[in-house]
Amino acid sequence: MTSSPADSHRTREPVASLPRRDLFRLIADWFDEHRRDLPWRRPSVSPWGVLVSEVMSQQTPVGRVAPAWVEWMETWPTPADLATADPADVLRAWGSLGYPRRALRLQECAQAITDRHNGRVPGDPELLRALPGIGEYTAAAVASFAFGQRIRVLDTNIRRVIGRVISGEFDQRPSSTAAERSLADSLLPASAGDSVIWNEGIMELGALICTARSPRCDDCPLAAHCTWNVEGRRVPEVRRSPVQKFAGTDRQLRGRVMKHLRQATGAAASEADLQRAAATDDARFARILQSLLTDRLVHRVPTGSAGDAAIALGPPPRAVR
Protein backbone atom coordinates (compact mmCIF):
# COMPACT_ATOMS: atom_id res chain seq x y z
CA MET A 1 0.00 0.00 0.00
CA THR A 2 1.48 3.25 -1.08
CA SER A 3 1.39 6.32 1.04
CA SER A 4 1.04 9.78 -0.44
CA PRO A 5 1.82 12.92 1.50
CA ALA A 6 -1.87 13.69 1.64
CA ASP A 7 -3.10 10.50 3.29
CA SER A 8 -0.25 9.88 5.69
CA HIS A 9 -0.42 13.11 7.62
CA ARG A 10 -2.12 11.52 10.59
CA THR A 11 1.06 9.65 11.34
CA ARG A 12 3.04 12.85 11.30
CA GLU A 13 3.42 15.69 13.66
CA PRO A 14 2.27 18.96 12.15
CA VAL A 15 4.60 21.85 12.56
CA ALA A 16 2.08 23.73 14.67
CA SER A 17 2.60 21.30 17.52
CA LEU A 18 6.32 20.88 16.97
CA PRO A 19 8.31 22.71 19.61
CA ARG A 20 10.34 25.54 18.10
CA ARG A 21 13.42 24.08 19.70
CA ASP A 22 12.93 20.83 17.78
CA LEU A 23 12.36 22.72 14.56
CA PHE A 24 15.62 24.56 15.12
CA ARG A 25 17.46 21.34 15.87
CA LEU A 26 16.25 19.67 12.67
CA ILE A 27 17.52 22.58 10.60
CA ALA A 28 20.76 22.99 12.50
CA ASP A 29 21.65 19.30 12.22
CA TRP A 30 20.80 19.22 8.54
CA PHE A 31 22.83 22.37 7.91
CA ASP A 32 25.80 21.00 9.81
CA GLU A 33 25.93 18.06 7.45
CA HIS A 34 24.96 19.60 4.13
CA ARG A 35 26.20 23.18 4.11
CA ARG A 36 28.04 24.12 0.94
CA ASP A 37 31.68 24.98 1.20
CA LEU A 38 31.28 28.49 -0.16
CA PRO A 39 34.43 30.62 -0.16
CA TRP A 40 32.91 33.42 1.94
CA ARG A 41 31.98 30.94 4.67
CA ARG A 42 35.59 30.33 5.62
CA PRO A 43 36.20 31.53 9.17
CA SER A 44 38.90 33.99 8.15
CA VAL A 45 36.61 35.98 5.85
CA SER A 46 36.17 39.60 6.88
CA PRO A 47 32.83 41.41 7.22
CA TRP A 48 33.74 43.17 4.00
CA GLY A 49 34.08 39.81 2.28
CA VAL A 50 30.66 38.81 3.54
CA LEU A 51 29.17 42.08 2.36
CA VAL A 52 30.68 41.65 -1.11
CA SER A 53 29.29 38.12 -1.33
CA GLU A 54 25.82 39.33 -0.41
CA VAL A 55 25.78 42.14 -2.95
CA MET A 56 27.01 39.82 -5.69
CA SER A 57 24.30 37.35 -4.76
CA GLN A 58 21.48 39.86 -5.19
CA GLN A 59 19.60 38.20 -8.04
CA THR A 60 22.58 36.15 -9.18
CA PRO A 61 22.77 32.42 -8.34
CA VAL A 62 25.45 31.62 -5.77
CA GLY A 63 27.15 29.10 -8.03
CA ARG A 64 28.02 31.86 -10.47
CA VAL A 65 29.08 34.24 -7.73
CA ALA A 66 31.72 32.07 -6.08
CA PRO A 67 34.55 32.27 -8.66
CA ALA A 68 33.95 35.99 -9.24
CA TRP A 69 34.06 36.62 -5.48
CA VAL A 70 37.41 34.83 -5.09
CA GLU A 71 39.04 36.85 -7.83
CA TRP A 72 37.44 40.08 -6.63
CA MET A 73 38.66 39.66 -3.06
CA GLU A 74 42.19 38.87 -4.23
CA THR A 75 42.19 42.10 -6.22
CA TRP A 76 40.49 44.34 -3.64
CA PRO A 77 40.73 42.73 -0.17
CA THR A 78 39.48 45.78 1.77
CA PRO A 79 37.00 48.62 1.28
CA ALA A 80 39.92 51.02 0.90
CA ASP A 81 41.29 48.96 -1.99
CA LEU A 82 38.01 49.00 -3.87
CA ALA A 83 37.34 52.64 -3.05
CA THR A 84 40.35 53.79 -5.07
CA ALA A 85 40.08 51.30 -7.93
CA ASP A 86 39.47 52.33 -11.54
CA PRO A 87 35.69 51.96 -12.05
CA ALA A 88 36.34 50.45 -15.49
CA ASP A 89 38.36 47.68 -13.83
CA VAL A 90 35.53 47.22 -11.32
CA LEU A 91 32.99 46.78 -14.11
CA ARG A 92 35.26 44.37 -15.96
CA ALA A 93 35.77 42.31 -12.81
CA TRP A 94 32.01 42.24 -12.34
CA GLY A 95 31.92 40.42 -15.66
CA SER A 96 28.62 38.78 -16.49
CA LEU A 97 27.18 38.65 -12.98
CA GLY A 98 24.40 40.88 -14.27
CA TYR A 99 22.94 44.21 -13.15
CA PRO A 100 26.29 46.04 -13.41
CA ARG A 101 24.85 48.99 -11.50
CA ARG A 102 25.46 46.81 -8.48
CA ALA A 103 29.20 46.99 -9.16
CA LEU A 104 29.14 50.78 -9.11
CA ARG A 105 27.01 50.78 -5.93
CA LEU A 106 29.48 48.38 -4.33
CA GLN A 107 32.36 50.70 -5.08
CA GLU A 108 30.37 53.64 -3.72
CA CYS A 109 29.68 51.50 -0.68
CA ALA A 110 33.42 50.93 -0.24
CA GLN A 111 33.98 54.66 -0.51
CA ALA A 112 31.28 55.41 2.04
CA ILE A 113 32.75 52.85 4.45
CA THR A 114 36.17 54.42 3.98
CA ASP A 115 34.86 57.95 4.46
CA ARG A 116 32.22 57.50 7.14
CA HIS A 117 33.34 54.42 9.06
CA ASN A 118 37.12 54.52 9.06
CA GLY A 119 37.30 51.75 6.53
CA ARG A 120 35.52 49.23 8.74
CA VAL A 121 32.17 47.70 7.83
CA PRO A 122 29.65 48.86 10.44
CA GLY A 123 27.75 46.22 12.38
CA ASP A 124 24.69 48.35 13.10
CA PRO A 125 21.93 47.29 10.69
CA GLU A 126 20.73 50.87 10.32
CA LEU A 127 24.18 52.09 9.37
CA LEU A 128 24.50 49.20 6.94
CA ARG A 129 21.11 50.00 5.45
CA ALA A 130 22.27 53.55 4.78
CA LEU A 131 25.13 52.38 2.54
CA PRO A 132 24.77 52.42 -1.27
CA GLY A 133 23.34 49.19 -2.67
CA ILE A 134 22.47 47.81 0.76
CA GLY A 135 18.77 47.20 1.36
CA GLU A 136 16.92 45.56 4.21
CA TYR A 137 17.89 42.02 3.28
CA THR A 138 21.60 42.69 2.79
CA ALA A 139 21.89 44.78 5.95
CA ALA A 140 20.35 41.98 7.99
CA ALA A 141 22.45 39.31 6.29
CA VAL A 142 25.69 41.14 7.05
CA ALA A 143 24.65 41.86 10.64
CA SER A 144 23.82 38.18 11.10
CA PHE A 145 26.50 36.37 9.12
CA ALA A 146 29.42 38.73 9.60
CA PHE A 147 28.67 40.07 13.08
CA GLY A 148 26.72 37.25 14.68
CA GLN A 149 23.82 39.44 15.69
CA ARG A 150 20.32 38.21 16.41
CA ILE A 151 18.32 39.67 13.55
CA ARG A 152 15.63 38.49 11.20
CA VAL A 153 16.91 37.69 7.71
CA LEU A 154 14.25 37.35 5.05
CA ASP A 155 15.26 36.50 1.51
CA THR A 156 13.42 34.61 -1.19
CA ASN A 157 14.66 31.25 0.14
CA ILE A 158 13.63 31.85 3.72
CA ARG A 159 10.27 33.25 2.67
CA ARG A 160 9.61 30.15 0.62
CA VAL A 161 10.64 27.67 3.34
CA ILE A 162 8.69 29.39 6.09
CA GLY A 163 5.70 29.81 3.83
CA ARG A 164 5.56 26.17 2.89
CA VAL A 165 6.46 24.69 6.25
CA ILE A 166 4.30 26.90 8.45
CA SER A 167 1.57 28.34 6.25
CA GLY A 168 1.34 25.60 3.66
CA GLU A 169 1.75 28.03 0.80
CA PHE A 170 4.33 30.41 -0.51
CA ASP A 171 3.47 34.04 -1.10
CA GLN A 172 5.47 34.66 -4.26
CA ARG A 173 4.90 38.36 -4.46
CA PRO A 174 8.19 40.22 -4.77
CA SER A 175 8.33 41.80 -1.34
CA SER A 176 7.52 40.30 2.02
CA THR A 177 4.32 41.15 3.85
CA ALA A 178 4.02 42.32 7.43
CA ALA A 179 2.56 38.92 8.28
CA GLU A 180 5.59 37.16 6.85
CA ARG A 181 7.98 39.38 8.77
CA SER A 182 6.06 38.85 11.97
CA LEU A 183 6.04 35.10 11.47
CA ALA A 184 9.78 35.09 10.76
CA ASP A 185 10.36 37.11 13.93
CA SER A 186 8.44 34.58 15.98
CA LEU A 187 10.60 31.75 14.66
CA LEU A 188 13.99 33.36 15.27
CA PRO A 189 15.84 31.50 18.05
CA ALA A 190 16.42 33.43 21.25
CA SER A 191 20.20 33.33 21.34
CA ALA A 192 22.33 35.23 18.87
CA GLY A 193 24.43 32.17 18.04
CA ASP A 194 21.42 30.01 17.28
CA SER A 195 19.79 32.76 15.26
CA VAL A 196 22.78 32.86 12.90
CA ILE A 197 22.63 29.08 12.43
CA TRP A 198 18.90 29.35 11.88
CA ASN A 199 19.26 32.05 9.25
CA GLU A 200 22.06 30.30 7.40
CA GLY A 201 20.49 26.88 7.70
CA ILE A 202 17.00 27.75 6.55
CA MET A 203 18.38 29.79 3.68
CA GLU A 204 20.56 26.87 2.64
CA LEU A 205 17.60 24.53 2.91
CA GLY A 206 15.68 26.76 0.55
CA ALA A 207 18.59 26.87 -1.89
CA LEU A 208 19.31 23.13 -1.94
CA ILE A 209 16.13 21.28 -0.96
CA CYS A 210 13.05 23.48 -0.74
CA THR A 211 13.64 24.97 -4.16
CA ALA A 212 11.06 26.96 -6.08
CA ARG A 213 10.74 24.68 -9.10
CA SER A 214 11.13 21.07 -8.06
CA PRO A 215 11.61 20.72 -4.33
CA ARG A 216 13.35 17.58 -3.09
CA CYS A 217 11.00 16.84 -0.24
CA ASP A 218 12.31 13.27 0.03
CA ASP A 219 15.59 14.68 1.30
CA CYS A 220 14.09 17.35 3.53
CA PRO A 221 14.56 17.13 7.29
CA LEU A 222 11.22 18.89 7.76
CA ALA A 223 9.19 16.70 5.40
CA ALA A 224 7.23 15.02 8.18
CA HIS A 225 6.28 18.37 9.69
CA CYS A 226 5.91 20.58 6.64
CA THR A 227 2.37 21.82 6.17
CA TRP A 228 2.78 22.14 2.42
CA ASN A 229 4.18 18.62 2.05
CA VAL A 230 1.78 16.99 4.45
CA GLU A 231 -1.22 18.62 2.77
CA GLY A 232 -0.25 17.35 -0.65
CA ARG A 233 1.90 20.18 -2.05
CA ARG A 234 -0.89 22.26 -3.49
CA VAL A 235 0.07 24.93 -5.94
CA PRO A 236 0.60 28.22 -4.20
CA GLU A 237 -2.48 30.40 -4.17
CA VAL A 238 -0.57 33.64 -4.17
CA ARG A 239 1.26 33.92 -7.46
CA ARG A 240 4.14 36.12 -8.24
CA SER A 241 3.73 38.85 -10.81
CA PRO A 242 4.98 37.71 -14.23
CA VAL A 243 8.73 37.50 -14.43
CA GLN A 244 10.13 40.30 -16.50
CA LYS A 245 11.07 39.46 -20.03
CA PHE A 246 14.66 39.65 -21.06
CA ALA A 247 14.87 38.70 -24.73
CA GLY A 248 14.20 41.71 -26.89
CA THR A 249 14.27 44.23 -24.06
CA ASP A 250 16.44 47.27 -23.53
CA ARG A 251 18.09 45.34 -20.74
CA GLN A 252 19.37 42.75 -23.15
CA LEU A 253 20.71 45.41 -25.49
CA ARG A 254 22.36 47.28 -22.64
CA GLY A 255 23.98 44.00 -21.73
CA ARG A 256 25.39 43.61 -25.22
CA VAL A 257 26.87 47.10 -25.17
CA MET A 258 28.41 46.51 -21.75
CA LYS A 259 29.82 43.17 -22.82
CA HIS A 260 31.45 44.72 -25.87
CA LEU A 261 33.02 47.43 -23.74
CA ARG A 262 34.29 44.95 -21.15
CA GLN A 263 36.00 42.97 -23.86
CA ALA A 264 37.25 45.90 -25.92
CA THR A 265 41.00 45.92 -26.18
CA GLY A 266 41.31 49.67 -26.23
CA ALA A 267 40.06 52.06 -23.60
CA ALA A 268 36.98 52.96 -25.60
CA ALA A 269 34.82 51.94 -28.53
CA SER A 270 33.12 53.94 -31.25
CA GLU A 271 29.37 54.34 -31.18
CA ALA A 272 29.22 52.57 -34.52
CA ASP A 273 30.94 49.51 -33.08
CA LEU A 274 28.65 49.54 -30.07
CA GLN A 275 25.55 49.76 -32.21
CA ARG A 276 26.77 46.77 -34.20
CA ALA A 277 27.32 44.91 -30.93
CA ALA A 278 23.81 45.79 -29.82
CA ALA A 279 22.41 44.77 -33.22
CA THR A 280 19.60 47.29 -33.19
CA ASP A 281 18.35 50.32 -35.05
CA ASP A 282 19.44 53.93 -34.63
CA ALA A 283 16.59 55.11 -32.44
CA ARG A 284 16.77 52.11 -30.16
CA PHE A 285 20.53 52.36 -29.84
CA ALA A 286 20.33 56.05 -29.02
CA ARG A 287 17.93 55.28 -26.20
CA ILE A 288 20.10 52.47 -24.85
CA LEU A 289 23.23 54.56 -24.94
CA GLN A 290 21.51 57.45 -23.21
CA SER A 291 20.29 55.19 -20.44
CA LEU A 292 23.80 53.81 -19.91
CA LEU A 293 25.17 57.36 -19.80
CA THR A 294 22.51 58.37 -17.29
CA ASP A 295 23.37 55.38 -15.13
CA ARG A 296 27.07 56.33 -15.37
CA LEU A 297 27.90 52.85 -16.59
CA VAL A 298 29.58 54.49 -19.59
CA HIS A 299 30.87 57.94 -20.47
CA ARG A 300 31.88 59.84 -23.58
CA VAL A 301 35.53 60.46 -24.28
CA PRO A 302 36.62 63.26 -26.60
CA THR A 303 38.44 62.04 -29.67
CA GLY A 304 39.77 65.20 -31.22
CA SER A 305 38.35 64.39 -34.62
CA ALA A 306 35.04 66.13 -35.01
CA GLY A 307 31.78 64.28 -34.62
CA ASP A 308 32.77 60.76 -33.69
CA ALA A 309 32.88 60.61 -29.90
CA ALA A 310 33.99 57.36 -28.35
CA ILE A 311 32.40 55.55 -25.43
CA ALA A 312 34.31 54.14 -22.47
CA LEU A 313 33.39 51.98 -19.53
CA GLY A 314 32.42 53.50 -16.22
CA PRO A 315 31.38 56.92 -14.93
CA PRO A 316 33.10 60.01 -16.30
CA PRO A 317 36.39 60.73 -14.54
CA ARG A 318 36.31 63.47 -11.99
CA ALA A 319 37.27 66.84 -13.36
CA VAL A 320 40.91 67.48 -12.66
CA ARG A 321 42.04 70.98 -12.25
Added chain:
DNA sequence: AAAGCGGGGCC
Protein backbone atom coordinates in the same frame (compact mmCIF):
# COMPACT_ATOMS: atom_id res chain seq x y z
C1' DA B 1 2.84 49.72 -5.40
C1' DA B 2 5.17 49.16 -9.69
C1' DA B 3 8.72 49.40 -12.99
C1' DG B 4 13.43 48.88 -14.37
C1' DC B 5 17.62 46.53 -14.07
C1' DG B 6 21.57 40.99 -16.62
C1' DG B 7 22.41 36.85 -17.72
C1' DG B 8 22.82 31.96 -17.36
C1' DG B 9 20.93 27.44 -16.40
C1' DC B 10 17.19 24.43 -16.11
C1' DC B 11 12.68 22.48 -17.41
Added chain:
DNA sequence: GGCCCAGCTTT
Protein backbone atom coordinates in the same frame (compact mmCIF):
# COMPACT_ATOMS: atom_id res chain seq x y z
C1' DG C 1 10.20 29.63 -24.45
C1' DG C 2 9.09 30.32 -19.56
C1' DC C 3 10.88 30.36 -14.93
C1' DC C 4 14.01 31.41 -11.29
C1' DC C 5 17.87 33.47 -8.91
C1' DA C 6 21.11 35.30 -0.88
C1' DG C 7 17.25 42.48 -4.19
C1' DC C 8 17.83 47.50 -4.71
C1' DT C 9 16.52 51.96 -6.40
C1' DT C 10 13.55 55.14 -8.38
C1' DT C 11 9.08 56.82 -9.61
